[in-house]
Each structure stands twice: as structure tokens, then as C-alpha cells.
Amino acid sequence: MNPRLLGDEMLRWSDLDGAHGPxxxxxxxxxxxxxxxxxxxxxxGPHDPALIDLAPADDLTLLVRGVADxxxxxxxxPAAAVCVGGLAKFGAEAPFDTVIALAGLExxxxxxxxxxxWGDSLDLxxxxxxxxGTLLLTVENHLGLHRLVAPxxxxxxxxxxxxxxxxPSRPAGLGRARDRxxxxxxxxxxxxxxxAPTLVLEAAELDREEVGGALSALLARAVEPLDxxxxxxxxxxxxxxxxxxxxxxAPAWILAAGxxxxxxxxxxxxxxxHDLLLRAALERDLPAVRELLGAWLDGPAAGVPADQVVxxxxxxxxxxxxxxxxxxxxxxxxxxxxxxxxxxxxxAPEGPAELAVTLAAxxxxxxxxxxPxxxxxPDVRELLVARSRLAxxxxxxxxKQLWYERMLVDREAELKRVQRINLVLGATAPARALxxxxxxxxxxxxxxxxxxx
Amino acid sequence: MRWGVHHANxxxxxSYVLAGYCGLDDADPPRMHGYLQHGWNIGDGLAxxxxxxxxxxxxxxxERTRRRAWSLGRRETYVVGSPLAYxxxxxxxxxxxxxxxxxxxFHGWEGQHVLGDHARLIDEIRDTEPGPVTVCLYWQExxxxxxxxxxxxxGFRVICHGYRGGRWERLDPRFLRRQAAELRRHRRxxxxxxxxxxxxxxxAGCEPAVYxxxxxxxxEDFAFGGPERIRxxxxxxxxxxxxxxxxxxxxxxxxxxxxxxxxxxxTRILGWQTxxxxxx
Numbered sequence: 216m217n218p219r220l221l222g223d224e225m226l227r228w229s230d231l232d233g234a235h236g237p238x239x240x241x242x243x244x245x246x247x248x249x250x251x252x253x254x255x256x257x258x259x260g261p262h263d264p265a266l267i268d269l270a271p272a273d274d275l276t277l278l279v280r281g282v283a284d285x286x287x288x289x290x291x292x293p294a295a296a297v298c299v300g301g302l303a304k305f306g307a308e309a310p311f312d313t314v315i316a317l318a319g320l321e322x323x324x325x326x327x328x329x330x331x332x333w334g335d336s337l338d339l340x341x342x343x344x345x346x347x348g349t350l351l352l353t354v355e356n357h358l359g360l361h362r363l364v365a366p367x368x369x370x371x372x373x374x375x376x377x378x379x380x381x382x383p384s385r386p387a388g389l390g391r392a393r394d395r396x397x398x399x400x401x402x403x404x405x406x407x408x409x410x411a412p413t414l415v416l417e418a419a420e421l422d423r424e425e426v427g428g429a430l431s432a433l434l435a436r437a438v439e440p441l442d443x444x445x446x447x448x449x450x451x452x453x454x455x456x457x458x459x460x461x462x463x464x465a466p467a468w469i470l471a472a473g474x475x476x477x478x479x480x481x482x483x484x485x486x487x488x489h490d491l492l493l494r495a496a497l498e499r500d501l502p503a504v505r506e507l508l509g510a511w512l513d514g515p516a517a518g519v520p521a522d523q524v525v526x527x528x529x530x531x532x533x534x535x536x537x538x539x540x541x542x543x544x545x546x547x548x549x550x551x552x553x554x555x556x557x558x559x560x561x562x563a564p565e566g567p568a569e570l571a572v573t574l575a576a577x578x579x580x581x582x583x584x585x586x587p588x589x590x591x592x593p594d595v596r597e598l599l600v601a602r603s604r605l606a607x608x609x610x611x612x613x614x615k616q617l618w619y620e621r622m623l624v625d626r627e628a629e630l631k632r633v634q635r636i637n638l639v640l641g642a643t644a645p646a647r648a649l650x651x652x653x654x655x656x657x658x659x660x661x662x663x664x665x666x667x668x
Numbered sequence: 669m670r671w672g673v674h675h676a677n678x679x680x681x682x683s684y685v686l687a688g689y690c691g692l693d694d695a696d697p698p699r700m701h702g703y704l705q706h707g708w709n710i711g712d713g714l715a716x717x718x719x720x721x722x723x724x725x726x727x728x729x730x731e732r733t734r735r736r737a738w739s740l741g742r743r744e745t746y747v748v749g750s751p752l753a754y755x756x757x758x759x760x761x762x763x764x765x766x767x768x769x770x771x772x773x774f775h776g777w778e779g780q781h782v783l784g785d786h787a788r789l790i791d792e793i794r795d796t797e798p799g800p801v802t803v804c805l806y807w808q809e810x811x812x813x814x815x816x817x818x819x820x821x822x823g824f825r826v827i828c829h830g831y832r833g834g835r836w837e838r839l840d841p842r843f844l845r846r847q848a849a850e851l852r853r854h855r856r857x858x859x860x861x862x863x864x865x866x867x868x869x870x871x872a873g874c875e876p877a878v879y880x881x882x883x884x885x886x887x888e889d890f891a892f893g894g895p896e897r898i899r900x901x902x903x904x905x906x907x908x909x910x911x912x913x914x915x916x917x918x919x920x921x922x923x924x925x926x927x928x929x930x931x932x933x934x935t936r937i938l939g940w941q942t943x944x945x946x947x948x
Contacts, residue, residue, distance in 0.1 A: 499731060501747060502927050562702070562725035562744040562937075576932035611723020618721045 221300025236373025334384025701939025749924030
């Protein structure tokens with residue numbers, strides 16, 4: 216019978232539809248990992264059917280907790296054994312060669328079944344794996360970047376118990392998670408969403424300083440779509456990478472015991488243009504800023520966002536993203552400088568568009584102010600930065616207005632004085648005589664004072 | 669001072685030079701949106717008696733001055749370099765034969781008086797300078813016949829570069845050009861205090877020297893250390909004969925000749941884009 220109901224199945228529940236919680240493990244970035252599936256395979260927890268398709272296994276068992284999901288999967292994978300219920304009730308006649316749990320252990324518990332701690336769930340899962348078998352397990356990082364930048368949220372339907380990081384059986388930190396697994400495992404870092412990462416790479420790779428520029432370009436692009444955030448996740452991710460903490464702050468780790476997958480890619484060495492420009496700007500090395508901007512705008516990488524351009528050791532530019540309008544790329548850089556609250560050298564720019572025009576002028580170009588880059592709602596830190604900047608600008612505008620007013624009064628008084636003199640001098644013959652006398656005196660004075668040389 | 673400070677931007681013909689560099693009418697420079705440093709100084713780049721309106725950019729000559737200004741609380745600062753450096757870049761050295769020394773006795777500005785012994789200074793100049801001497805006086809001293817004649821009687825050629833300009837009045841657009849032309853006719857430039865003129869000379873290709881009684885202004889304010897500090901910080905420019913290479917390096921840095929802006933950037937920083945019609 217397919218699907219097989221285990222007794223603690225959840226009748227009115229789906230993980231695949233994403234309506235009650237974080238949804239299934241999904242996304243093309245996970246596809247490469249599925250290639251490890253060999254022999255008798257268990258895919259435990261909600262996984263996007265498109266991923267399950269990729270598991271090269273003839274003997275496939277699927278475990279989900281919602282009846283609706285079980286039915287969908289049974290229809291989609293008629294050859295697979297589909298079980299519906301909690302992990303605690305799931306029993307297998309024979310151990311599996313491969314166990315895949317990319318939606319984490321949390322999604323394996325049923326509201327109808329017994330509550331098991333994270334550690335108990337792991338033990339249950341490991342018992343299903345034959346010695347030396349292959350395991351793929353996603354562990355969400357509760358100190359992950361996605362949580363650090365998230366505003367306070369509301370618990371979802373799936374959070375009927377939310378011990379989370381307070382569950383003492385749940386290892387906190389990558390090293391402890393690895394140790395708890397009790398077997399040799401390769402760790403992959405997953406960004407930006409624990410279940411739907413767009414970037415998965417071996418955690419050890421994040422320590423390769425020589426390709427730091429390319430890695431920060433990948434990270435910046437991966438975390439960019441996060442909206443509703445406390446602070447720009449790109450800045451935090453790149454900073455984490457610089458501090459050797461990009462793996463420690465990854466939203467999730469995927470632990471692979473047994474067979475691993477080589478996800479390494481060719482990366483150019485060097486730092487991002489964004490990083491180099493920022494450094495030069497903060498060091499007030501304006502000649503270097505002009506040179507970098509000029510090389511960028513003169514070369515084939517013009518229009519590629521500065522954080523997607525890697526500058527190699529010989530000064531060569533490698534574009535990691537397609538080019539857009541160069542003015543738009545300048546506006547994006549300008550927005551990053553202003554919204555980031557950096558003490559950049561340009562005096563009180565009115566906004567990203569105006570600063571972009573100045574940046575272009577630093578290379579001798581005259582451009583029209585570009586459209587400011589479209590961004591999700593400003594983050595909280597950005598709002599604070601903007602508030603303080605606007606308060607300063609208002610105070611300065613008031614001071615200037617006061618000064619202009621005093622200047623106006625002063626110049627008007629001067630104008631009146633001159634007009635009175637003109638009136639008097641223009642009116643009467645004696646006054647004209649006085650005027651010509653004054654002219655003669657001035658000529659004499661000039662002769663005496665004329666500088667020689 | 670009731671009228672604020674912007675008129676200082678026109679001192680010495682500075683704004684005229686920059687307008688020319690930006691491709692604008694150099695006979696009628698537009699108003700600058702900022703305070704342009706108008707002389708070499710050891711403070712925050714602004715003259716001590718100038719009123720400062722918050723938020724108005726301070727446009728400085730050198731990175732060192734910018735760092736100092738920042739440390740003194742100035743934030744809206746930007747290093748643009750000195751107008752003389754722009755002038756020298758725009759107008760190449762005509763290459764006339766250089767001869768003698770142009771000597772700038774330390775002077776006060778309007779309303780200030782120098783305390784010192786001109787006679788002793790004249791002797792020292794005579795003893796030191798190998799060639800003919802041109803003495804350049806500030807207009808106040810130049811106009812004071814007793815002072816001027818003293819230098820003339822010593823056999824020196826006595827000149828004055830002109831008025832630096834007052835409050836938009838008696839502005840002298842050609843002051844800086846006249847000074848640059850004089851400097852480029854002399855082999856040496858000297859003064860009894862390190863000042864703009866000595867650095868200008870070093871940048872314009874003269875061998876600089878600073879020696880003799882530094883004199884004092886009546887009631888001079890030494891908040892930034894005065895001549896003693898200048899001597900400690902820039903020893904390479906002090907003495908009757910100094911290493912011209914080291915001196916030139918210092919002049920390049922102090923006058924910002926190594927970080928001049930392209931015309932498009934300067935136009936924007938000075939807020940002159942609307943004056944330029946087409947340019948923004």
C-alpha cells in the first residue's frame with residue numbers, strides 16, 4: 216500500500232506546500248549532493264520532488280509526516296516506498312545504504328507522535344544507516360547569518376515545540392555538530408536559507424584566503440535577496456568571510472558522512488573591486504580611487520557590480536556577473552557607501568545618484584544622474600544611519616540658511632549705500648565735481664601702490 | 669565677523685585659476701560651495717578668524733592637513749590640492765633662464781604688525797645669497813616707504829605680487845599667475861619662515877631655503893606651535909641650503925600636487941556644475 220500510514224501521520228498537514236513552516240529542502244544548489252545516493256536509500260523529511268528525481272537509487276524509501284505530502288509523493292514516485300508519520304514510529308526491516316535528511320531533523324517529528332530531542336532523533340536516524348553507509352544531514356545554525364539579520368518573527372505552525380538552541384542535545388556550532396555525528400564527515404556551508412540554499416560549498420573552502428574576493432562575490436550574491444532584515448546581509452557575510460567566520464555563520468551546515476561530493480569550482484584569486492575601492496576610499500587614498508574607478512569603467516567589467524568583480528594579483532579584472540548599465544553599477548556602489556554608513560570621503564552627497572555622478576567625474580566622465588538602485592525595504596541599521604545623516608543635513612541646512620540671511624542683509628545694506636552714493640553723485644553738478652576729484656585721487660593712489668614686478 | 673567667509677575663496681586669484689582649470693570663464697569665477705584653504709597652514713586649513721558654517725565642505729590642499737582637520741573635529745573635508753599646483757600643471761614652465769633668489773620676508777596680514785629687525789635680516793640675506801636678490805613684500809609693507817626703501821637701499825630688487833583681495837573688492841585675479849611667473853625666473857626661493865611662498869617656489873622648481881630671524885607678529889597666536897613646531901616637523905626645508913629633492917617631495921605633498929582632481933571632479937566638488945551649462 217502506498218503511501219503507508221505509520222499511525223502518527225498528520226492528517227491535515229503538508230510540508231511540501233510551505234504553508235505551515237519553512238517548506239521542503241529545495242533548490243538547484245542541493246542537486247549535486249543527491250548524487251551520493253547509492254543502493255537502498257531513505258530520503259527522510261520533506262524534499263522537493265525535483266530533488267528526489269535526482270537520487271540515482273532503485274530502492275527508494277521516502278518518509279514524510281503529512282498525509283497530503285505522502286499522497287503527492289506516492290503518485291509521483293510509484294516505485295518508491297512512501298511512509299507517512301514521525302521518525303520515532305518509522306522502522307525498517309533492513310538498514311539503508313544511504314540516508315538523506317536535507318530538511319533537518321526537526322521536520323521528522325510528528326505532532327501526533329512522541330516528542331524526541333534533536334539528539335534522540337539523530338540516534339534514531341543513525342540506527343537506520345548501515346555501518347559505513349552514506350548520510351546527508353542538514354543542521355540549521357541558530358547563530359546563522361539568516362537569524363542574525365532577521366527581525367523578531369512569529370512562530371510558525373511547525374513550531375509546536377521550539378526548544379531550538381536551548382535543546383541541550385542539539386550541538387551548537389559546526390565543530391560540535393561534527394563531533395556529535397560520531398563519524399568522519401565533510402561539512403558544507405549553505406547560504407542563505409537553511410532549506411533553500413543558493414550557495415553550497417565545502418566549509419573548508421571558505422578559508423581559502425587567496426580566493427577571498429571570488430568567495431565574497433558568491434556570498435554577497437547569495438545573501439542579497441534577503442529582505443526584511445536588521446542589517447545588510449551582504450556586508451555581514453563579507454565581513455564574516457574576512458574574519459574566517461563564514462562557515463561558522465553559515466545559515467546551515469550539511470554534513471556528509473561516507474561518500475562526499477566534490478563541489479569545488481574554479482575561482483579567480485584576488486579581492487573584489489568593491490573591497491579595494493572601499494579600502495582606498497576609507498584610507499582617503501583618492502588617487503587610488505580614481506585609478507580603480509578608471510580601470511573599471513574603461514575595461515570590459517564596466518557595468519558589472521563592483522562586488523562581482525575580482526581584481527587579480529596582476530590587476531586583471533574578472534567579472535563574476537553580467538554587466539548592466541555602468542551608471543547603474545556606480546549608483547549601486549554609491550548606495551552601498553551611503554547606506555552602509557561608511558565614513559567615506561565625499562562631502563555630504565545628496566544621494567546615491569549624485570554620488571554616482573561624482574564617482575564618474577573622478578574618472579573625467581560626465582554622466583546623467585542614474586536611477587538609484589531598487590532595493591528591498593531599507594534595513595533597520597540603514598534607517599538609523601539615514602536618520603542620523605538627515606538630522607545632520609537638516610542642522611547644516613539651517614546653519615547655512617542663517618548664514619545666507621545674514622549675508623543677504625549685509626549685501627543689501629551695501630547695495631543701498633552704493634545706490635545712495637550713486638544718487639547723490641548723479642544728481643548735482645557739485646557732486647559730479649566731487650566724483651571727478653575722487654577719481655583723480657584714486658588714479659594717484661594706484662600709481663603709488665602699483666606693484667612692480 | 670558678520671559677513672562669513674566665502675570671499676576668502678577669491679583670495680590671491682585662487683578661484684580664477686580653478687575656474688580656468690574647470691573650463692569656465694576665468695575672468696568671473698562662480699561662487700564656490702565650500703571653503704577653499706587659501707594658504708599653507710599648520711592648523712585645520714582654515715584661517716583662524718574665519719567663521720565656519722556647519723556642513724559646508726572644507727576643501728584642503730593636502731592629506732596631512734585633512735587628517736589634522738579631522739582630528740580637530742572637521743568632517744566635511746575633501747583634499748583638492750592647492751590652486752598653484754593646478755596653475756603649474758596648466759601652464760608649463762616657459763623655461764627662461766633662472767637667476768638669483770626671490771626672498772619673502774615674513775609678513776603679517778591686514779591689521780597685523782611684524783616685530784623684528786629688518787636690518788639684521790638684510791645683512792643675513794646679503795651674506796647668504798650667492799646671486800641677485802628679489803625681495804617680495806606684502807602690499808602693506810610695500811606701501812610703507814620706510815620698509816620698502818630699506819630693502820631697495822640694500823641693492824635688492826623689490827616687488828609686490830599685488831593685493832590678495834578683500835571682501836570681493838580689490839580682488840586680483842592675476843596674483844597667483846604673477847607669483848608663479850616670478851618664481852620661475854629665480855633659481856632659489858627663501859624666507860625667514862616656512863610659508864606658502866617657499867613651498868610654491870619648491871614646486872615651481874626653485875631650490876628652497878628658510879633661514880634668518882623668523883620675527884614675530886604682534887600678539888601672534890601659537891595655538892598650533894608656531895615657528896618652533898614648523899622647524900621640528902619640516903627640518904628638511906630649514907637652513908640656507910637644503911636637499912632640493914627632499915624639499916620638493918615635501919612641497920608636492922603639502923600642496924597636494926600628487927592628488928589633483930580631474931576637471932570634471934573639481935567642477936562637482938566646487939558645486940560649479942550648474943555654472944557649466946552642459947556639465948552636471
